[in-house]
Amino acid sequence: MFHKKGDIVIAKSAAKEDDLMNLVLEAGADDLKDDGDNWEILCDPSVYESVLEAVKKAGIAPEVAEIGWCRKNYTKLEGHQAGTMIRLLEALEDQDDVEHVYSNFDIDQKQLEEVAG
Numbered sequence: 001m002f003h004k005k006g007d008i009v010i011a012k013s014a015a016k017e018d019d020l021m022n023l024v025l026e027a028g029a030d031d032l033k034d035d036g037d038n039w040e041i042l043c044d045p046s047v048y049e050s051v052l053e054a055v056k057k058a059g060i061a062p063e064v065a066e067i068g069w070c071r072k073n074y075t076k077l078e079g080h081q082a083g084t085m086i087r088l089l090e091a092l093e094d095q096d097d098v099e100h101v102y103s104n105f106d107i108d109q110k111q112l113e114e115v116a117g
Helices: 017-026 045-057 079-094 109-116
Strands: 002-011 031-034 038-043 064-071
Touching: 002 045, 017 031, 017 038, 017 045, 038 045, 045 064, 079 109
Parallel strands: none
Antiparallel strands: 002 038, 002 064, 031 038
16 A cells, blocks of 8 residues: 655745756656645655755755655545544544554545544
8 A cells, every 4th residue: 555755845946847857857766746835756765865965966955855655546535434534643643652644545625624623
């Protein structure tokens, strides 16, 4: 359900898409995604350091840079299942010993707002 990926997040104001795309692809990245206010660079963990170094050498400061787990597919949740999953996620994140929580569920934004209250 998950695979390990290097994940580097850069504010859109820090770089133009075409310039950043060329830079990270030459360094070995797999993909550059538009994530609203940010660019998200995904790469294999084996080239993570070289991609991160290329970004920093270009004078671009990443907002986030880490190796983590990315979902391979999504599971659509609605109604009661969505509410249960949100409560479970919140309970896990509240635990002091939990550093990261990864999930592969997809909940409609409107329903997410209703459940969050």
